[in-house]
Amino acid sequence: MRILIATDAWAPQINGVVVTLVNIIARLRKHGHEVHVISPEGFFTLPMPTYPEIPLAVMPGRGVSRQIREFDPDTIHIATEGPIGAAARRYCLRRGLAFTSAYHTCFPEYVQPRFGVPLAWGYAFMRRFHAPSSAVMVATPAMRRSLEEHGFERIVDYKLGTDLELFHPTNERFTDLPRPVFTYVGRVALEKNLPAFLELDLPGSKLVVGDGPARKKLEREFPNARFVGFRHGVELASYYQRSDAFVFPSLTDTFGLVMLEALACGVPVAAFPVRGPIDVVKDARVGVLDQDLRRAALAALELDRAGCRRYAEAFPWEETTRQFLAHMAPARLAQRDPLGAEAR
Known part of the structure; x- marks a missing residue:
């Protein structure tokens, strides 16, 4: 099958959308599907306001249309709501x-604190964007319920996964940092609520693996935390593997793939009991969800690392890919009025 995927998030960006797409595409190709990705690559781009490491394509309409015509896909998936x-x-x-x-992204919650756009306006835009879609894929039941409450239709589930070969437990622990080591992995940005982690009175060390627009400010405000920037592949896995607990302070994620990566490495999770964590950490034996994040982090140290790995093994990317394919719609069998779909 010829599958076209349109996305504003693509390498060299590092985020959950890119990780998800890269893993799904690799498995689609492994099973003989032909995949074409339309991304900002090859287009004139400008930095995203307040997020300069994310390039946004400028007026990509003609180029996107040409690529769709030339590839002549059997099915089309639009992964992001950007240009x-x-x-x-x-x-x-x-x-x-x-x-x-x-x-994939709680766009209204991200835009509201940056630009003052009311949440209702953001959801109205997103609802209109997705209204013509044959199926709107979401990663968790909590996200599904939230979108249904905001009037979205044709929502379908697809459970995200993790790379169980790359992310696996080892016996290594940090020797150059005081233990226990509490680690965060991900974007260093306003929406990730990192001060809620960095302000905690915890023993040992706090480690931040990742980068983003808030990094310099947070490094100044929290000099006792260790910021190491982005890490990839085996090196990234080693940061998880050597940690004692993984702390995820975000309140706005749709899922949180990094929690699965930590669990696959045998590292227990501490997080708030909100959308994302409540759908990833469903077993109290692998993570602690508490409104008191300090209490959650300390309690996570007592959990069984082998149990964390066993739990993560239920989330292979192969299952995500199977669900992704099951939801795809034949592009040329569409029987819809474009003007009517646009007006909804």
Whole structure:
């Protein structure tokens, strides 16, 4: 099958959307599917406001249309709501082509604190964007319920996974940092609520693996924490493996793949009991969800690391790929009125 994926998030960006797509695409190709990715690569781009490491394609409409025509896909998936995704959506509506989409990012909650845009406006935009989609893929039941409450339709589940070969337990622990080591991995940005972790009175060390627009400010405010920037592959896995607990302070994630990566390495999770963590950490034996994040972090130290690994083994990327394929819609069998779909 010829599968086209339109996404504004792509390498060299490092985030959950990119990790998800890269892993799904690798497995699609392994099973003989032909995949074409339309991303900001090859387009003129400008840095995203307040997030300069994310490039946004400028007026990509013609290029996106040309790539869709030339690839002639059997099925189309729009992964993001940025300029690339919007251009692919317009093309599909004009040509009466069906497409699926995904809700990976809590866009309204990210825009509201940065630009003062009311949450209701953000959800209205997102609802309109996804309205013509044949299936809106979400990673968790909590996210599904939230979107249904905001009037979204045709929502389907697909459980995200982790790389169980790359992320695995070892007996190594940090020797150059006072233990226990409490680790965060991910973007260093406003929406990740990192001060809630870095302000905690905890023994040992706090480690931040990742980068982003808030890093310099947080390094100044929390000089006792260790910031090491982005890490990849085996090196990234080693940071998880050597940690004693993984702390995830975000209140706005749709899922939180990094929690699965930590669990696959045998590292217990501490987080708030909110959307994302409540769907990833469903077993009290592998993580502690508490409104008191300090209490959760300390309690996580007592959990069984072998049990964390066993729990993560239920989340292979192969299952995610199977669900992704099951939700895809034949592009040329669309029987929809583009103007009607656009107006909803």
